[in-house]
Amino acid sequence: MQILTAAEMGETDRKTVAEFGVGPDELMERAGEAVGRFCLRHYAAAMKIVVLCGKGNNGGDGLVAARHLAHVGRQVRVLITGSDHELKDEAGRMLAKLRAEFPDLWIEALQSETGAMRAKDSLGWAELIVDAVVGTGFKPPLRGVSALLRDEVAGSKVPVVAVDVPSGWDADSMKQRFDGAFRADAVVTFTSPKAAHVFGHLTVSGLDGGTFGPVVVAEIGSPEAAIVAASGRRWTGAAKSVAERPRAVNANKGTFGHVLLVGGSYGKAGAAMMASLAALRTGAGLVTAAVPKSIVNTVARIAPELMVVPLAEGEEGAISFKNLGGAKLDRLIKKISVVAVGPGLSTEGDAPAFARQMVEKTALPIVIDADALNAFEGHEKLLDGSGRVMVLTPHPGEMARLAGVTVKQVEADRVGLARRFAVDHQLTLVLKGWRTVVAHPDGTVALNTSGNPGMAKGGSGDILTGIVAAMLSQYPDNVAQAVEAAVYLHGLAADLAVQAMDEHTLLATDTVMYLSQAFRYRVKDVDGLTWICGLNKSVGTR
DSSP: OOBBBBHHHHHHHHHHHHHHHHOHHHHHHHHHHHHHHHHHHTEEEEEEEEEEEOHHHHHHHHHHHHHHHHHTOOOOEEEESOOOOGHHHHHHHHHHHHHHHOOTSEEEESSHHHHHHHHHHHHHHHHHEEEEEEOOOOOSSOOOOHHHHHHHHOOOOEEEESSSSOOOOOOOOSOOTTTTSOOOOOOESSSSSSHHHSSSSSOOSTTOOOOOOOOEEEEEEGGGGOEEEEEEOGGGGGGGGGGGGGOOOOOOOOGGGGEEEEEEEEEEHHHHHHHHHHHTTTTOSEEEEEEEEGHHHHHHOOTTEEEEEEEEEOOOOOOOGGSSSSTTTHHHHHHOEEEEEEETOSSSHHHHHHHHHHHHHHOOOOEEEEHHHHHTTTOGGGGGOTSSOOOEOHHHHHHHHHTTOHHHHHHHHHHHHHHHHHHHTTTTEOOTTTTTTEEEETTTTEEEOOOOOOOOOTTTHHOOOOOOOOHHOOOOOOOHHHHHHHHHHHHHHHHHHHHHSOOOOOHHHHHTHHHHHHOOOOOTTTTTTEEEEEOOOOOOOO
């Protein structure tokens, strides 16, 4: 699923009408009906609904939603930020249709500040508010009646469903927060997400009590051929489909690859353990942990299914350079599908040099994380993924060291920096953080919307390393999709875990325990809406 700009969304609608024969009224009908369906399913108890409509197409979507809700017996009031004659084209026709079908429906034009003040009574009466004031084509700030309505809605305690975007939010904004927009508890947008849906924290608490409320995408009839994102940005959640295919009935453990996890050191055995456990739980056929001999017995306890290989160690219990001598490396990687190096590796003694040589001498697909990334500080030119599969999973601090910039500079241009580094080094780069970025060597970028603040704890990165390695071992012919799916599954499992516990108490290993639910979860619900953010209990984990 591509991520569009507001201009690209407009062009998509134009192409859909001009080249594929879908009428503009039909697009609006489908959009408004999708909003109505969402409200009925997820706010089923709300019988009194106020729909706030602007004068443009967003308002037209709201008028269709109002008609749909009225048809099923909801008490609906419509408040329009202008007079009837100001609604043109599709929106004007939808208003006429609403009046014709429901001549007694409460429709009030708010043409002044006095009119906006009268809206207080309706907002106080409401059990649900639908915000269809302005959409993706609007450029902030809100003014006049719209701004006054925004302030009144802010003081309301009833849930708000935004049509397309919370009114007043710049659809092209990559900011996490955006002042001056309507409050929203849920957002229903159309065709494809825009930048704001991915980067912005548009919604407050979710329907399930989670961190984020729903942001869903409804398909309204635009064919794939009409949807083009020049930015090359897409959503990671769409890649999850690769993990939803049934396994062949005659499969065996060799079918799903053999992951070698190289890491651990004295005092950091847990990192190797967590990465190994995650790889096992994500479906790799076999997983071997190669760790310093002093922690072998500790690491082996994480799961009886885990195989372990003792490595010679040097200073501070870190892996020694001796493990690369003679035929030792060849024996270590024999019959291995994917190597993951770094969790708990240490930066002491030979460990950094070992990591660099491991990467250089191994042509296998490799995932590089944690201390193995730190080993390349000042040696980033050695990270060359040309002709092989190489995946880096840095957090902003590690990215700053690799790129020779500050963390502040990394955070100021996450997408651009990740893309440039991936293209220059011909590798896949997973830049962790708010809206993790997955940048590929061809310049395309996927953005992740799963996950929550409970993951901001030690071990989360180690878990991700194991998940990425396991997905690569199972889907070696589709690297981009495997990595994007891994990132999404990691965050989704954490969201499911938080739903059952709390952000404060979540541990990295709790996330692993919810991977089975994450695999079963489907991003598209029974109404055909794709959930970009938030968890949908009605989807189930079938």
